[in-house]
Amino acid sequence: MLELSTPVQYVKGVGPRIADVLAAKGIRTVGDLLHYLPFRYEDRLNPRGIAELRPGEMASVVGEVRNSGLFRTRSMPIFQLTIGQGRAKLRCLWFNATYLQDKFKPGQLIALYGKVEEDPRSRELQIIQPQFEILGDSSDGENRAEKKTAESLEIGRIVPIYEAIGRVSARWFRRIIRTALENLTPELPDPIPAMVRAHLGLVSPHAALWNVHWPEPGESLQDLQSSRTPAHIRMIFDELFFIELGLELKRRQQKAQTGIAFRLDDRVRAAIKKILPFHPTAAQKKVLKEIAEDMQKPYPMRRLLQGDVGSGKTIVSFEAAIIAIENGYQVALMAPTEILAQQHYFSARRMLENAGYRIVLLTGSLESDHKREIRRHIAQGSAQLVIGTHALLEEKVEFANPGLVIVDEQHRFGVMQRLKLMKKAGDAESRRATLAAEGTEARTESGPTGSAEPDVLVMTATPIPRTLALTLYGDLDLSVLDELPPGRTPIVTKCVSDDQSPKVWEFVRKQVMAGHQAYVVYPVIAENEESELKAAIKMYRELSGKVFADLKVGLLHGRLDAELKDQVMRMFQKGELQILVATTVIEVGVDVPNATIMVIEHAERFGLAQLHQLRGRIGRGAAKSYCVLMTGGKITEEGQKRLDAMVRTNDGFKIAELDLELRGPGEFFGTRQAGLPDFRVANIIRDAQLLEAARQEAAAVLAGPNTEISSEEISRALVQMRARWQHTYGLVEVG
Ligand code: ADP
Ligand code: MG
Numbered sequence: 001m002l003e004l005s006t007p008v009q010y011v012k013g014v015g016p017r018i019a020d021v022l023a024a025k026g027i028r029t030v031g032d033l034l035h036y037l038p039f040r041y042e043d044r045l046n047p048r049g050i051a052e053l054r055p056g057e058m059a060s061v062v063g064e065v066r067n068s069g070l071f072r073t074r075s076m077p078i079f080q081l082t083i084g085q086g087r088a089k090l091r092c093l094w095f096n097a098t099y100l101q102d103k104f105k106p107g108q109l110i111a112l113y114g115k116v117e118e119d120p121r122s123r124e125l126q127i128i129q130p131q132f133e134i135l136g137d138s139s140d141g142e143n144r145a146e147k148k149t150a151e152s153l154e155i156g157r158i159v160p161i162y163e164a165i166g167r168v169s170a171r172w173f174r175r176i177i178r179t180a181l182e183n184l185t186p187e188l189p190d191p192i193p194a195m196v197r198a199h200l201g202l203v204s205p206h207a208a209l210w211n212v213h214w215p216e217p218g219e220s221l222q223d224l225q226s227s228r229t230p231a232h233i234r235m236i237f238d239e240l241f242f243i244e245l246g247l248e249l250k251r252r253q254q255k256a257q258t259g260i261a262f263r264l265d266d267r268v269r270a271a272i273k274k275i276l277p278f279h280p281t282a283a284q285k286k287v288l289k290e291i292a293e294d295m296q297k298p299y300p301m302r303r304l305l306q307g308d309v310g311s312g313k314t315i316v317s318f319e320a321a322i323i324a325i326e327n328g329y330q331v332a333l334m335a336p337t338e339i340l341a342q343q344h345y346f347s348a349r350r351m352l353e354n355a356g357y358r359i360v361l362l363t364g365s366l367e368s369d370h371k372r373e374i375r376r377h378i379a380q381g382s383a384q385l386v387i388g389t390h391a392l393l394e395e396k397v398e399f400a401n402p403g404l405v406i407v408d409e410q411h412r413f414g415v416m417q418r419l420k421l422m423k424k425a426g427d428a429e430s431r432r433a434t435l436a437a438e439g440t441e442a443r444t445e446s447g448p449t450g451s452a453e454p455d456v457l458v459m460t461a462t463p464i465p466r467t468l469a470l471t472l473y474g475d476l477d478l479s480v481l482d483e484l485p486p487g488r489t490p491i492v493t494k495c496v497s498d499d500q501s502p503k504v505w506e507f508v509r510k511q512v513m514a515g516h517q518a519y520v521v522y523p524v525i526a527e528n529e530e531s532e533l534k535a536a537i538k539m540y541r542e543l544s545g546k547v548f549a550d551l552k553v554g555l556l557h558g559r560l561d562a563e564l565k566d567q568v569m570r571m572f573q574k575g576e577l578q579i580l581v582a583t584t585v586i587e588v589g590v591d592v593p594n595a596t597i598m599v600i601e602h603a604e605r606f607g608l609a610q611l612h613q614l615r616g617r618i619g620r621g622a623a624k625s626y627c628v629l630m631t632g633g634k635i636t637e638e639g640q641k642r643l644d645a646m647v648r649t650n651d652g653f654k655i656a657e658l659d660l661e662l663r664g665p666g667e668f669f670g671t672r673q674a675g676l677p678d679f680r681v682a683n684i685i686r687d688a689q690l691l692e693a694a695r696q697e698a699a700a701v702l703a704g705p706n707t708e709i710s711s712e713e714i715s716r717a718l719v720q721m722r723a724r725w726q727h728t729y730g731l732v733e734v735g
Contacts, residue, residue: 033176034181044062055118061127063085064110068104078096092112110132112127114128114131251475257299268326281485309615330400332386345361360374404456494627556569593620
């Protein structure tokens with residue numbers, strides 16, 4: 001009998017060579033093989049009658065080969081095959097398919113799958129380039145018994161269709177998976193606690209594995225195609241449940257650590273009030289309350305603050321900073337770029353310095369003497385708010401007394417990546433503790449507590465649907481800023497071709513003459529990068545020298561040295577530049593409320609999230625803002641969808657959902673390394689509801705034994721969870 005952990009070579013029919021092909025795709029065990037699911041199913045029990053086919057539909061048809069042959073047209077050879085069912089006939093065409101020449105013989109039974117079309121001239125129905133399978137071919141040298149199995153697996157039933165891997169065809173998969181199932185031990189333990197199974201009505205693992213590959217005759221084809229059969233649901237839930245169990249455990253462990261219980265009394269409240277330059281929005285009040293409550297608890301805060309561009313996250317983070325500082329702790333604010341760090345530094349000084357807080361900026365471009373001086377202030381505790389880039393603050397900066405770490409715009413970090421980072425930080429922490437114990441490192445223990453973990457607040461501008469956020473950032477608590485500050489007029493977005501550019505420049509000029517400022521954004525810095533694209537440097541020359549020769553135009557791109565970048569940004573901020581020609585370096589966080597117009601050239605080249613981030617740089621003041629998406633050159637269908645979405649809506653959540661749909665989860669979140677778990681059977685968009693259910697059930701399980709669930713069941717689930725986390729993510733330390 002086979003176990004799920006048995007190496008796949010032990011399945012009859014899998015030789016060493018096939019095992020190698022499978023291993024390259026991560027299929028090493030029987031369990032891996034059985035998790036290789038069909039990507040669609042064909043109904044060969046009730047195949048479609050040719051007479052009832054309609055143009056435009058996807059259909060699977062079983063028929064008999066009547067004739068076939070190769071035609072040579074002027075442009076290419078075309079292979080034509082006619083199949084029949086009684087008197088009805090259907091034509092199939094393949095282009096450039098000389099290889100099919102000797103494949104078919106009259107009388108063979110064949111299954112086809114493809115899109116039915118009407119031939120424009122003859123009005124007859126046809127399928128172009130269908131997928132096909134020859135059924136029960138008598139000439140391929142198989143003996144009778146084998147032939148019979150093959151037939152029973154391939155006709156007269158719903159048939160699973162697998163994606164071929166190299167030389168392992170769909171047909172091969174069908175046979176080896178079938179053999180594996182037939183020899184699979186019937187005693188598969190179910191690691192999901194009975195309580196959870198009952199809540200969701202889950203079928204047993206054994207039944208799920210069988211039926212997901214070989215559905216019962218009555219199964220709905222639609223449910224199969226959309227992965228909604230009981231078998232699919234069991235397998236998907238199974239996968240999500242153990243991920244969520246790990247995340248939930250992580251969350252609980254974090255809460256079990258010693259943190260700082262900040263005090264929030266009237267004095268601290270008054271200090272917060274003093275710095276506010278405006279009335280916070282209801283959403284800002286709500287999230288500050290959530291953050292403040294968390295900070296008062298005796299365990300370390302791990303919270304994600306999610307809010308669309310311009311929703312006012314910065315001020316909320318400053319409020320949190322004051323709570324920590326007023327309690328005698330230091331705060332670190334990490335930004336992804338120097339420009340952003342600088343900008344935070346300026347806003348912090350504007351808002352906090354009058355109140356007497358000591359703020360320092362630590363950036364890579366500072367001279368080393370100056371840097372050393374600042375580090376000293378940080379180590380001695382005289383700097384209260386330390387602002388820098390991620391890189392800089394992750395390096396060896398010693399804080400006298402860290403209480404709160406704020407991480408801005410970390411939208412490219414997912415949970416898996418962060419778990420790995422935290423592990424590193426944890427290692428450093430324990431190393432330091434050992435050193436201190438041995439007396440080899442003098443550590444000033446001036447802090448009110450000493451060894452407590454600082455709170456962490458992560459801010460992101462990538463709006464992610466809630467359930468997805470809970471998985472991607474599953475180890476964090478979530479606060480959402482879902483309201484923009486008042487007095488904003490929605491941005492008007494237009495899409496035009498760049499042959500309209502004279503008109504666009506005229507419009508920009510009018511806005512600037514009225515006292516506003518403008519961004520003009522390009523996808524590349526210099527021309528030679530991608531020849532047909534307009535580049536920032538060249539267009540800067542053209543715009544500053546000709547089109548806007550009488551206006552003050554600046555240039556900003558990633559290759560300028562930091563000091564120059566800074567200077568340009570500062571001039572734009574002060575209004576000394578009227579037009580800023582830039583690349584996407586301005587993408588995140590830049591805040592100049594007087595800038596009301598943005599022209600994005602080659603807008604078709606940008607991703608949806610990026611366009612939305614860019615556009616978020618305008619519409620920050622009371623004046624009406626305009627975003628002009630200029631296109632140049634060919635636009636793909638997907639590109640057009642992106643542009644349409646931008647014109648249609650300003651809502652970051654809607655844009656994120658569409659983006660997710662267009663690109664799929666992997667691309668949407670960056671690469672796989674961006675921290676999305678690598679799912680085998682689940683799809684977090686399609687399965688969002690199951691994900692939410694898995695999260696709730698995981699929480700219920702870890703709440704501890706009760707009449708519905710025993711401690712044995714809980715520990716069995718945890719053992720399984722650890723094995724899976726280790727197997728799949730290489731994260732041993734979870735749990
Ligand atoms: P983001 O969430 O993109 O980081 P910011 O914190 O930069 O947004 O805020 C965007 C702009 O809105 C800033 O100019 C900020 O001063 C302003 N702002 C934030 N909160 C409010 C508020 N409650 N009322 C008025 N303006 C606000
Ligand atoms: Mg911001």
